Amino acid sequence: MKRAGRPAEQLTVDELVRYGPLGHAEMLVGENLARPVSRVALVSDLDQVRRCGPGTAVVLTGGLALGAWAVESALRLAWERSAACLVCPAVTGLTQASAQLARRMRLPVFVVTGDTAACALELAAAIASPEAARARLAARCAELFAERSNVRGIVGVINSEVPGVLVALVAPDGHVLAGQASADRAEHRIRVDVPGPDGRRWAELVAAVAGPPSPTWGETVRLILRLARAPLAASVARERVDAVHDAERGRVALIALFAAARAAAEPAGQDSPGNGGRSMPEEVLGWRVEGRHVAVFLRSDTTLDSVTASPGVVSAWQEAVQELPLVPWDRGWASWWTGDDITVEQVVGTLRRNLARMRSPIPLSGGVGRVAAGAEGLRESLSQAVLAAGVTVRDGHGTVRSFDELGYRVLLASLSQPELADSARVVLADLLSAPDGPVLVTTLAALLDCSGSTSQAAAQLGVHRNTVLGRVERIRARGVDLDRPDQRLALHLACYALLPELS
């Protein structure tokens, strides 16, 4: 074992503060804490300070509490003998000037209320067995790790129990998953990789320590971080299982909800079991089904594996929008806002803000349906949102469009079916074979969108009108006739079928 061969190094003043008896003392001056402490001297007379060797923790008895001058004299003598630190009783005359002197001497000074002799005894015990003091801290942390069930709790144990250390759990992309974000920016850091449930590196525990840590203190911090790894991996696995489980439950519940709503809308008695499942999702999952809803649908590029990304997307959503569920649905994720005065514009704005805030593992864009009432209304609104979201995929992460805003164009988004796209590639083969084929197809789509207006198409594409004119020439040269009404719809559809893969 790595630690077994290491000699028992002396505790530093720093360590005595962090998990030793000095933790309870008031630190008047915290300079130069990295000094090792070799022994403790309880002095009741200034002359005794003269006999202290280097590295001594000098503890003044109450008998020497004769005022600031006595503490300052002891401070000076301790400094001359390279003492590690000075511990003095609470003398009322100790002021800023005494602290300033200690800072000049770079000697740590601690003030103990109560009996300094007891403090000296505790110091002596800690110094006699440094390993024991370190082990006690590690054991205390391990005990608390076992009691915490989530990532935040486990990281919180280190932040509260290991004084002077700030810890953050940082994802590979730099996102702080838990703990103190400032830890990742500190000058002196100790890092330990944290494996995920699959055993691969999942995140990193970063501990910020004040000043360069002594070798022993660094080792102690590293040990505690390592102790936290297994509980972290376990809690992450649990959270993922929970997320997948919840998402699947949500999907089933939504299907049941829509089925029940459809059954209720149709003539009575036709599908009675639907009524039995009706109340399940609302009560168990806490959903609001009655009232006015606006559904939203999030989706990503079809080439990405949305099933694998689902737990990540759901947890990122829950981080940003805590009060609403996100249910895997179709090839994306569904949710809805409910309220008596809710409007589509509000939901578009809110969703756009939340998408910008969300730290999703994959790019997401959203569609928003119309306002509708009840479970059946929600189903319709969701269908509209799915169609609208189909259009947004081309525009990249963070885009949000509403069904109303897009109008009939939402239909075109459904065209990126593989069969239709294959046919389109054959039909537009001549155009695509040009060196700038994809650009010509995009331009053709824009022209058709704008009823042949080159200036409007130029504005839509963000290029000069002359550029569009040049492209039109090249398009015509490839045998495409824009002016034939019987061909125009087919041409338009072919362009839209190809657009997703061209973008």
Next chain:
Amino acid sequence: MTARSITVADVPALLAGAEFFSTSAAGEGIEFAGVWLEDILAHTGPVELVAADDLDPDTPCAAVGAMGSTVAMAELPPSGDEPVVLARSLAGRFGAPLGAVMPLNAASVNALHPVAAAAVLGLPLIDCDGMGRVFPLIHQTTYELAGVSLSPLAVVSAGHDSLLLDTGSARAEQIARSMAQAAGGWLLCGMYPARVARLREAAIHGSVSRVLEVGRVLCEHASGDDRSGHGTARHERLLRELTAATGAAVLGGGRVVEIGPSVRQAGTVYPGNPVGMVVHDHDSGRLIRLEAHNELVLALSDGALAAAVPDLLCLLDRSTLRMTGPERLTAGDQVDVLCVPAAPVWHSVAGLALGGPGAFGFPLRHPREEGR
């Protein structure tokens, strides 16, 4: 040593010098005594200042000095006849009239009382004293160190109550102090009656001349006679001249960063309250902590003992070029800390036991003791 005299014209210098040797704390509010002394000298004429060696060794003499509060004395000033009462009491015990008087200590208000006494009694003033500074107790003297008995102690109060005390030194001090409280806050004392021959070993010689010399240096600078025209240069020249006149060392100088009551546990025998202050030395950045108990008792420079009683610690106010003390200072004032070595007899083992840091309740060795 040649005889010389103290006239009305010498009083301002005597006052300024008295303030210097009061070690910064006890010199507060003694200006009233200057006016009072000028008045007496205007009536009686100059006082003859003589060296002990110039007098007949058999001449009976006694030390004169006041004890108690200078504030009380300013409110209830002496009438001027008090020395006559003292001289009568002591002459009765001597069996012969006094032939000369000497100061108990030529510092603070006690630098002026012996001059007034000599003037009123028509006697010469011996150019010596028993402290060379201010000590809080009347038996903290070189007379005591040399074995001259403090008693019989003749005292007279503002109300002309008089008493002749025959007891040991420490008890005489205690009893007289109680009486001072009851009799108006101060007492004028005639003590250490002896033949002049005893003074050869027992006194610090030339004390009064030294007070006058230092006083003249201070008066020249305080008169506003701005010869160099530049504040910093004037201040440096004054420091130079003071150190030359007294053999003082400058421990440091700068801003007062802290001042207030000190919580140290002082011996209860001393009147007054302990005060602590810290001066941030401008040049070295050192922190000079001063502990006072009426007088400045010790100085720690960065925690190391730099100076202590019986050596004198004096504070010079840089803005007024006058001697100052904790009662007149606030945080932010600029001062210089001077240390004037005490008379050699004070550095003996017996001298340090009587007037060293230990006598003031500080369990410290005087810097001179370190080598022993």
